[in-house]
Amino acid sequence: MDQLRAKPRQSFWGLWNISFGFFGIQIGFALQNANMSRVFQTLGASMDDLPWLWAAAPLTGLIVQPIVGHFSDRTWTRLGRRRPYFLVGAVLAAAALLAMPLAPLIAAPLVFAAAMLWMLDASLNISMEPFRAFVGDMLGTDQHSAGYAVQTAFIGTGAVVGSIFPFFLEQFGVSNVAAAGELPDTVKFSFWFGAIALFCAVLWTVVTTTEYSPEEVATFEGPALVDETGPARALADKTYYSPMVWIALGIAVAAAVGPLSLEKEVFLLGGLLVVYGLLSGFAISLSRRGKTANMLSSIVGDFSGMPDVMKRLAVVQFFSWSALFIMWINTTPVVTQYVFGSTDTASAAYNEGANWVNVLFTVYNGVAAIAALALLPVLSRKFGQVTTHSICLVLGALGFLGFFVLRDAYALIVCEIGIGIAWASILAMPYAILASNLPQRKLGIYMGLFNIFIVVPQLLVATIMGSIMKIFFPNEPVWTMLFAACAFLVAAIAMQRVAAAIPPRRMQ
Template sequence: MATSTAQPRLKPRQSFWGLWNISFGFFGIQIGFALQNSNMSRVFQTLGASMDDLPALWVAAPLTGLIVQPIIGHLSDKTWNRLGRRRPYFLVGAIFAALSLFVMPLAPLIAAPLVFAAAMLWVLDASLNVSMEPFRAFVGDMLGTDQHSAGYAVQTAFIGTGAVVGSIFPFFLEQWGVSNVAADGGIPDTVKWSFWFGAFALFAAVLWTVVTTKEYSPEEMAAFDGPPAQESQQPIRALAAKSYLSSVVWMGFGLVVILSVDALGLEKEVLLLGALLAVYGLLSAFAISMAKSGQRANMLSSIVGDFSGMPEVMKRLALVQFFSWSALFIMWINTTPVVTQYVFGSTDTTTTAYNDGANWVNVLFTVYNGVAAIAALALLPWLSRTFGQVKTHSICLTLGALGFLMFFFVRDANALLVAEVGIGIAWASILAMPYAILASNLPQQKLGIFMGLFNVFIVVPQLLVATVMGSIMQAFFPGEPIWTMLFAAASWLIAAAAMLRVQAALPSTSPETADA
């Protein structure tokens, strides 16, 4: 066939405004994530949750990501309708995320407010993931390899800017006279109006990208990247050659985790972790069985096959992501309890001191996201040219670890702003460097599914933090959340070391990833 021998065309270079339109929707998505990350522990505690309850209530977020992202990645690779390939998912996710943000502050009016808030967090995070996952692949779809770094840098800048807006909005509302303290069991007006503003901003930003961008048709993508026909059956052939041993190991490991909960007195949330391991083992056995019986590619076999056959560079980056996001989830859950308890001296959600501390967390989160937005466009390109992308990411993670160590030792609110600078630089690198490396070294026809599977290594560590961290803290540091910051620092130091292993998996001819 002519298409199999023709030289692939180069994708047109995007202008500044083209890069802007491609990633502007992420500005709104990150407003939603920022409101969630900086306020949901506060909302849960305000509605009566204890410190020990927080990991279980937060478990909805990573669990939905674990389920949603590979599925959406697989489906978006194969979708084409009037809206395009990725844009239908942007829009549907934005609609449901905006609705969740709008009704979340109404939780005190519901008979079971804490349950309602947890359910809305589940819907919110699932919807944000539906919108977010295709945006990662969207940059790879729309840009040539020579613009991948620029594309993900612009996306990171919008992520940082959106997070600044979402994080600082409650603080600004208080300065404008909106009440920051509510009656016992109520949600402060600063949080309510922030969520309602976030609902509008999220939907409007995503709609901007949907309206202003035009995706390449399947025929154009084939001309750019080559036909996908030979690629589609590869996971099936790999699965058919596998034994059931790995599936049995996964199921057995899950069963051991489940049985260890009572035997070791672990927190009940660990049951979820064991169940997930066992379910993955069962699903992988089904996928192997279907492949051995000669069934054609389907969603389950494609996801399991691609997961077990990840490219080497993706495997090495997965380890880095695992430890990187472990620290981030620790930060999002525990910064409010740490700052309110150790810096502002209160654990009572009805006091002015507690709510002042909770609002200061919004300021801290604003700083690290603002630093990330600036670093993505100014610092990271210089570091990459000087040290290469691999070493740059390792350096940035080390700076972030030093920031977490400051939380462990410092008790001055203003001094913690310095810690957020290091954390912000690391955050910028986490959002840009791994994706730029992957986009230039993965099969372009399967960019959605591989990006979705890569995000599993964002979600799994969050699940571990949400399930296991509670048991560790209850056993060794009850009532002392400050120790979580030491765990976060250690996680980023491990990630920084693991990043140095990635270079050996990169082709020496790759202009995007080779060290300078």
């Protein structure tokens, strides 16, 4: 066999072009995260409705990312392997952003807004998942940390632009108040601006990069380093016991809603458990009949046969993203109620508080952009990737604790610094570790499956948190911030178990 070649090193501008599209994608996510609770409440949703309405976002990621990862690993077109997905996702996401402000004109505005959130999140996931794998595709192992750091910087910068834009428009005289049931002009124009910025940024990456051909990939990695159907074939050795347990658990969860007076969102959790049990059982059946060359068997097989380092990082991701989703849902209600003293969505105080949330989100994203390039490399060289991530998560936990105890708008900016450092590490460290320790030919599917441990905690927050709050802390959303702080601390502790699964030569 011919000697394998190393992937060419990318210059700074090469790293820039590879990840610039994420700048636009994150503008879309930032507008969604900072404004959708405001949009829903303006259109008539109560606090109790928010988790259910937000459930659309993680559910689409749960479905879309593994499927996109599976197909992007197997795609080759004139545009390459990952770039067709960048482009399609950007077009659909831009359309959703353009349509979202039109919700008050629709007969069922809340339903329309929820549908557009579903479309927006699905489209952003179509673009985002291949971007994670794209860095691993284009860079050698020695540049993975740098590549994901640059990507994180663009994520932070894009989120700053998306988060601050409503506040920015208000400073230039655009109205931030509207009649009951109407969206302010600051929100409308921000969504329309985001649509244009997202599409243009993704188009930049599509135009300025060229993916390696399958023949070039073979010279980097060899023709058959990974048995792509092995995990699917391994399903034939599994019993139907596990699928039956998942189905029974889902039925039990759904059946408990009435007797325990749980929120209706819990039905969604039960349904997902049943669906997963059915799909895994069907995949086992296909494998036993020798039918392994299909999407379902591949996804279920790869999920059940995840490398150990991925399993351990999954625990960290689970608790990290539980805290983040709590923040995205509840920061607006917490700040407007406890700091600005209003729950009336038509009041000036509420809308001033909602815009301050945009400022706060701008701070943590701006800090993340700076920390990704200036702080994380220093900490990583001194303490290693694993310990660095734990340190950053502890800082984030302290930030959430500040939201629980502080009632001064400007003091919350300090809290966002800690959260921003944690956010930078969450976006960089786990992916750098994965990209260096996973089969390169299957980065798409593994990155897509890794997203499950981002999505499942969000679904749990969306389905269970409402019930917990209603039972123990009715009309007191500030307690969610204490839950978020505890989740980050658990993630920091769990991160220490990851070190044992990383080969010593790769622990940086």
